[in-house]
Amino acid sequence: MVRYVLNDRYELRSMLGSGGMAAVWQATDRWLGRKVAVKVLHERVLDDPTVAGRFEREARMVAGLAHPNIVALHDVGVDGGIPYLVMELVPGRSLAALLSTGPLDIAAAVGIAAQVCAALEAASEAGIVHRDIKPANILITDDGRAKVCDFGIARAAGATRSELTGSAQMLGTSTYMAPEQVVGGAVDVRTDLYGLGCVLYAMLTGNPPFTGDSPMRIAWDHVERVPVPASTHRPVPDELDLLLQSMLAKYPADRPSDPATVRAALEKLSPDPKMADREVPGRSGRDRRGLLLTGLGTVVGAGVLAMIAATGDGSPGPQTAPARSGPPSTAATSPPAATPDGVAAPEETAPAGVAGFDEKAARDLIKKLEKENGGKTTRGNSEARRRLNELRRAGKLNESAYRAVLAELDPPAM
Structure with a gap:
């Protein structure tokens, strides 16, 4: 009609x-x-x-x-x-609808994320930052192709909040919002990679890194808290766990420098890089009818940080990141390349007299790795992250110590 x-x-x-x-x-x-x-x-x-x-x-x-x-x-x-x-009218479902039934298969999650990276590559080459990457803005066609939509709050790379809105409004969805968006810093393609990291985390675990009833609390969590690794919720390949942690780094300089790098890493993990051209695994038997265009963008309330300070809502929890002297770096320089995991790490043993790795022993391990690396910092060092993951999974490093030491691998950019 x-x-x-x-x-x-x-x-x-x-x-x-x-x-x-x-x-x-x-x-x-x-x-x-x-x-x-x-x-x-x-x-x-x-x-x-x-x-x-x-x-x-x-x-x-x-x-x-x-x-x-x-x-x-x-x-x-x-x-x-x-x-x-x-x-374009897209036949299929939104990723948000798919996730309403639970997490995806790892292969499906990796394939969708790789396709979103391809879209972000195209946007980045045009100088565009989407700023609102979330499941509702990713459509999955009946044949498994991912399509990014809703560029309503997109802007040129490097623009700050004041340049975008002329007001104190903070644009984006707090559940998938990068720390630099929360504090009003400059945005670039690494902002979208953080959002994609949150989406990938949700695809793997069924929930985004931070959840809660208050958008203000969630926004604060993105700035101050270290997310629990996805591997805590389900078995995830070490390489994928490390890639996800790097995408969710608090500071842009500590994230991968561009979508092409992330896409290449994801395609190495996928048994079939073209997997997403087929139906999404684990969803083929579900109702895939419906014609979709877009998830309409959400505007988060103005002055979120001021309201948090005034109400006390959003105080960091036990996974709080180390205290910092300023907001996340907005420098436009690309982060250093991550150290490749070329060989399997040798079996680590705790210091004499220590049954397992506690926080101090884990820090000593990081210092040892720095020494092996010529005294260079372990910031962004995938080898250090990988060894910490191995120790935690082997039960040699308790969760609180793991989180504390992992947070130290994400210090303020200088």
């Missing part, structure tokens, strides 16, 4: 979803005879220049991106003073 026709061309038939800024409709393009998705701005927000600017920015940014892992923009227009975007 046709509900409305935009500019005598696009027949709006059924609403797919609605958010604070716009509604998304399944529609038919009369001229080309194809099904499309149309995102129509709500009349009630037309007078808000910030919302209108975001809508226009999404059109301009997506128009410059042509990639199989990004939802395509077909047309833009205005009807009766109301702007709209015409976009």
Whole structure:
């Protein structure tokens, strides 16, 4: 049933979803005879220049991106003073819908993450940072292809919050928000890699790194707390566990420098790099019907850090990262390359008189590794992280000591 026709061309038939800024409709393009998705701005927000600017920015940014892992923009227009975007209609489900039934198989999670990396590569090459990578903004087609959507709060790399909004608003979804977004620092592609790290963590474990009832508490956790390794929740290959920890580093300089590096690492882990062109493993028997376009972006309340300070909500828990003198580094320099895990580590033994590795013994191990590495810092040292993981899994390093020493591998960038 046709509900409305935009500019005598696009027949709006059924609403797919609605958010604070716009509604998304399944529609038919009369001229080309194809099904499309149309995102129509709500009349009630037309007078808000910030919302209108975001809508226009999404059109301009997506128009410059042509990639199989990004939802395509077909047309833009205005009807009766109301702007709209015409976009690719994606048959399938959102990743959020898939995760509502539990974690994914490791191969499926790795394949989806690799495809999102490909989309982020294309966006990065165009100088665009998505800033809201989350399961609702990743669509999975019926044949298993991942497509990133909703560039409504995307912006040029290096821009700060004040440059983006002209206000104290913090954009993005706090559950998947990088620390530098929380504190209002500059963003670049490593911001999106942190968001993807949170998504990969959710695909592997069934939940993002930090959860809770308060968006403010969750935002604070991203700044101050060290997430429990995914391998704590389920068996995960060491290489994947280490890659995920590097993606979730608090400081951009400690994360992988670009999506291509992460994609290459993920494809090495996957038995079939093209796996995601097939149906998602473990989901083929579920209902895969439905036509999707986008998960509408969420705006987190303004002044989140000030409110945390005023209310006391969001105090760091027992996994608190070490105290720092300032916010995460926003330097544009690329982080140093991680040390490759070329050979298996020899069996570690605790110091004489110590039944297992305690926090002090673990720190001594890190110092030993630094000495072996010519006195260089262990920051970003994948070998050190790998050995700590081995000790924890072997029961030689208790959880509290593991977390404390792991946090020291993520110090402030100088």
